[in-house]
Amino acid sequence: MLSRTAENLYWLARYVERAEYLARTIEATLRVTALPNAYIGKTNEWDSALLTAGVSASFYEVYQEADERSVVDYLSFSPSNPSSIRNCIENARLNSRSVRTALTSEMWDTINSAWIELQEVWGKGTKTREELARFLRFVQETSLRFDGSAYRTMLRNDAYWFSRLGLHLERADNTARILDVKYHVLLPEEEHVGGPLDYYQWTSILRSVSALTAYHWVYRETLKPWLIADLLILNDSLPRSLASCYGNLVRNLDQIGVAYGRQGAAQRHARGVRNRLEHSHMDDIFQHGVHEFIQEFILDNGRLGEIITKQYLI
Amino acid sequence: MAVAFDEMNGPGGDLRPAYLELSRWLKETPPDALEYRRQEAELLFRRIGITFAVYGDAEAQERLIPFDVIPRIMSAKEWAVLEKGLKQRVRALNMFLRDIYHGRDILRANIIPDDLIFQNPVFRPEMNGQDVPHDVYVHIAGIDIVRINPENFFVLEDNARTPSGVSYMLENREIMMRLFPDLFARHRVAPVERYPDELLSALRSVAPLGAAAEPTVALMTPGVYNSAYYEHSFLADKLGIELVEGRDLIVKNDEVFMRTTEGLKRVDVIYRRVDDDFLDPLTFRPDSALGVPGLMSAYAAGNITLANAVGTGIADDKAVYSYMPEIVKFYLGEEPILKNVPTWRCREPKDLAYVLDNLGELVVKEVHGSGGYGMLIGPAATKATIEAFRDKLKREPEGFIAQPTLALSTCPTCTESGLAPRHVDLRPFVLTGSSHVTIVPGGLTRVALKEGSLVVNSSQGGGTKDTWVLDE
Numbered sequence: 001m002l003s004r005t006a007e008n009l010y011w012l013a014r015y016v017e018r019a020e021y022l023a024r025t026i027e028a029t030l031r032v033t034a035l036p037n038a039y040i041g042k043t044n045e046w047d048s049a050l051l052t053a054g055v056s057a058s059f060y061e062v063y064q065e066a067d068e069r070s071v072v073d074y075l076s077f078s079p080s081n082p083s084s085i086r087n088c089i090e091n092a093r094l095n096s097r098s099v100r101t102a103l104t105s106e107m108w109d110t111i112n113s114a115w116i117e118l119q120e121v122w123g124k125g126t127k128t129r130e131e132l133a134r135f136l137r138f139v140q141e142t143s144l145r146f147d148g149s150a151y152r153t154m155l156r157n158d159a160y161w162f163s164r165l166g167l168h169l170e171r172a173d174n175t176a177r178i179l180d181v182k183y184h185v186l187l188p189e190e191e192h193v194g195g196p197l198d199y200y201q202w203t204s205i206l207r208s209v210s211a212l213t214a215y216h217w218v219y220r221e222t223l224k225p226w227l228i229a230d231l232l233i234l235n236d237s238l239p240r241s242l243a244s245c246y247g248n249l250v251r252n253l254d255q256i257g258v259a260y261g262r263q264g265a266a267q268r269h270a271r272g273v274r275n276r277l278e279h280s281h282m283d284d285i286f287q288h289g290v291h292e293f294i295q296e297f298i299l300d301n302g303r304l305g306e307i308i309t310k311q312y313l314i
Numbered sequence: 315m316a317v318a319f320d321e322m323n324g325p326g327g328d329l330r331p332a333y334l335e336l337s338r339w340l341k342e343t344p345p346d347a348l349e350y351r352r353q354e355a356e357l358l359f360r361r362i363g364i365t366f367a368v369y370g371d372a373e374a375q376e377r378l379i380p381f382d383v384i385p386r387i388m389s390a391k392e393w394a395v396l397e398k399g400l401k402q403r404v405r406a407l408n409m410f411l412r413d414i415y416h417g418r419d420i421l422r423a424n425i426i427p428d429d430l431i432f433q434n435p436v437f438r439p440e441m442n443g444q445d446v447p448h449d450v451y452v453h454i455a456g457i458d459i460v461r462i463n464p465e466n467f468f469v470l471e472d473n474a475r476t477p478s479g480v481s482y483m484l485e486n487r488e489i490m491m492r493l494f495p496d497l498f499a500r501h502r503v504a505p506v507e508r509y510p511d512e513l514l515s516a517l518r519s520v521a522p523l524g525a526a527a528e529p530t531v532a533l534m535t536p537g538v539y540n541s542a543y544y545e546h547s548f549l550a551d552k553l554g555i556e557l558v559e560g561r562d563l564i565v566k567n568d569e570v571f572m573r574t575t576e577g578l579k580r581v582d583v584i585y586r587r588v589d590d591d592f593l594d595p596l597t598f599r600p601d602s603a604l605g606v607p608g609l610m611s612a613y614a615a616g617n618i619t620l621a622n623a624v625g626t627g628i629a630d631d632k633a634v635y636s637y638m639p640e641i642v643k644f645y646l647g648e649e650p651i652l653k654n655v656p657t658w659r660c661r662e663p664k665d666l667a668y669v670l671d672n673l674g675e676l677v678v679k680e681v682h683g684s685g686g687y688g689m690l691i692g693p694a695a696t697k698a699t700i701e702a703f704r705d706k707l708k709r710e711p712e713g714f715i716a717q718p719t720l721a722l723s724t725c726p727t728c729t730e731s732g733l734a735p736r737h738v739d740l741r742p743f744v745l746t747g748s749s750h751v752t753i754v755p756g757g758l759t760r761v762a763l764k765e766g767s768l769v770v771n772s773s774q775g776g777g778t779k780d781t782w783v784l785d786e
Contacts, residue, residue, distance in 0.1 A: 003573045004562050097363075097538045100547040101557055112363050158575060260576050312575045 005099050006162040007313040012095040012111075013150075013166030019088035020143035021174040021208075022075050023136040025049050028208040030129070032200055033068065045204075046071040051181040052174075052208070055081055072132060077125045085139055089118050102159045106149035114142040158259060161252040162312070168252070169305055172245035175209055175232055176298050183290045185225070202228055209240040229290060230282045242297060246274040249304070256312075266307045273300050318721040319463050320735050321386065330464075332389040332784055335500050340384075345732060351493045352383050352728055358489055364481070364544055380777035381486065383493065386725045386738060386759040390786040393504075393755055396459065396467050396742070399651030401751045402642060404455050404744045407474060407629050409645040411451035414628060415441045425640050430661070433712075434634075436627030436682060438590060440597060444614060446623050447520045448748040453621035454513070454585075455744040456480075459652070459757075461723040468653045468720070469638070470739060474630040475622060476587045479758040479778075480743050481545035484509060484552075486758075486780040504755040504785045509743070510552035512754065513585075516747035517553075520619050521582045529582035532556045532572060534563070536588050536604045541773075546587050560588070565608030568615040583619045590624050632681040632715045633659055655720060661712040669716040670707065673700050676716040677768075678707065691768060693719050722768055725779065727761055737762045739770050740781065755783035 029049040046066040050056040053075055062080060063070045078084045093115040096108055103111075117138065126132040147167070154160040185201045202223045206212040211231060218235060219227050236243045249270045257263040285293045319325060322333040329337055359365075359378050388396075413420050414431060415438075421428050431437055456477025458470040487506050491498055514531065521529035535546035537559050550557035562572050563581065571578035586593065592602040597610040612618045628634060636657040642650040658665035658676075669676060678690040690703045707714055724735035742757030759779040760770035770776040 001575055002556055002558065002562050003575055004559065005556075006575045094538065097543070097547070100363075101551040108363065109361060112361065116360065162575070256575075314573075 001158055003313050005102050008095040008099040009163040010166035012092050013163040014170040015088040015092040016143050016146050017167050017170040019085045019139050022085050023139035024208045027136050028204045032204040048181050052178045104153040106153045110146045161256050164252045168245040168248045172242055172301050175240050176294055180294045214238055226282050243277045250274045264311050266311045269304050269307050319723045321723050321725050332387045355381050355489050364485055379772045382727050382777050382779045384726050385780045385782045387782045389784055393783040400744050402651055406642040406645050408451050410641050411629055412449045426637050438625035441625040447619050450520050450746050451623040451626050453746050456741045459740040462720050468655050472630045474626040478542040478545055481548040482778050483758045490780045502785045504783045506754045506756050509754045512745055512752050514553045516745045517583050519748035522616055525582035531583040532558045532581050534558050534584050534586040534588055560605045563606040565612050568612045568617050570612050570618045585621050655717045658716040660714040666711045677719050678714050678716045737768050756781040
């Protein structure tokens, strides 16, 4: 297939995944900020929402202070934020238009309908929290529908695999970012704090990667920071964990390698990262520093993106 | 202006036979049912994303072309005449182009003045002496046809470069079949769905001689911002070929390749929807980023077929158009089956004088114009517009031709005040391959939705209709 087509499919999936992640982050932040102050302490949750979205620096070029109104607007609708939800959907549609021939009609319909709704219903942003809640729902449903149509209607060939690569790479990046920003609430040294403050921070993290219920099913325990870290980093059965994302990245890259009869740097690099995740234990990670581990992962994940681009997309 | 010929209620108001069943059906169908279907059609078009862009209109970057649900109907007999005439005309166009870029018999016979060719900006000296596979230049032609009476078809213009609109012909039919199955059941409508197959086999048949047995065909688009982008992606999808942009292609050793995830892949035929000027920055406009450096040298080496060929613009120049009856006679030795609309060439002093004296009654067009831009419709224009045009004409007479304002035929059309006659034209699509010329029965009917308007171009507020050829 054309390199440009593969590139568009890859970015299309990334944009849709990113839009969903942003919607989840906003939702989780709204929940936590609705609690009385005594439960969440003095941290500015909106500020950390910006950090997990990776747009903190550009935000403060436009705004003075991070509060609900400004952050929701910046993350959701701002045309000047290149990865606002609106821009993600706009870009997803633009990418879809460029590769219409590689999409199934269900996938195109999902993106095109979302784009139409974005303009007609959400063109002016949201005024009330109820409207916002509906908007966030709409974004998540779009992503679910898109993912579902890809899964159910696409031929299992390179077009499908490249779109999956985009999805899992973006997902791994998002999960790693949230861990990076919140790692301090997960550190065992601070476990003795153990008060309600941390508890709500923890649930908030789990919510933004839709893993709160999963946690209870996996561990059948009250929330413990190292278990949360274990779930999000090493647990292969959680779709948003780093281990699961890399399992999928390796699988999809292998399928491409087999179809093209050639393995390359991307396959090797992805396997390397996956092996490291497979052989890590939470104890070691805490010993060597969660922060360092995550930082290194984010770099490695970014590197895989570059290698894939070089090997296939240009 | 005379009362226009209505294709349903003929001269004298007699219902014409092809419309018998439709007329009956219209009487049985309540008007709000029609309106409901119309809305449904619009929704379908939007969801599928069948849009076009209007240049210089930031507000409506993607617009829908209004679709009218009342079909335009032709009898098999009418179509047979039209089909024969179209094939004849396109054969002549191809022979004319081959001659212009080779022996130039037609110039030596003094049928067309030399300077009309050599001074013409769309004449491509690069094509002199260049052979193209099977001598086919215009693989896809869109010939615009109008009627003013039941007897004759007139050619309004020939589109020999990159005619668009065929996706509407195909999608209009799909949507009509979905919305009006009952109406189809009461007619025998000749299908149009073979067009993509016919196009692909025509394109494959003209692959370079050295190409593989299964030549690789690609469709080249200027990109998502082009007004006809939807059509490009639609056709690539239906043909099952790659939709490429200039940056996807690369020329090496005078061969053309596309960049794929598995490395470079050879391309043999490019159905290009990019104008000559933008094909190759090394040969044409150096500032163009849409093209492929070296494409023209691969073309000269005979390693790639471009459809349509480079330099076909000379055949749809409106001044050359005025010579089409002579061109048909010269190459084929036959009388033209389709008539030309009488045309005054403003480059000739006698004609110019007449045109200047009668601006208020004539339609004046730029010889290189298209899309309904830059034309004057005398009877509909204000005094000031006419005077401004007069100045333009005097300054550059060779840039214009003039034609009488025709009372284009009308067809019943849904309007806010119920069914009413609106002016229409027709663009059939004529395909030329290595061995034969084919046309799917029908084409794109464009309709001027404003009462009395004669401008059917989508960029100027025109709409489309499904076109039925009855299979009797």
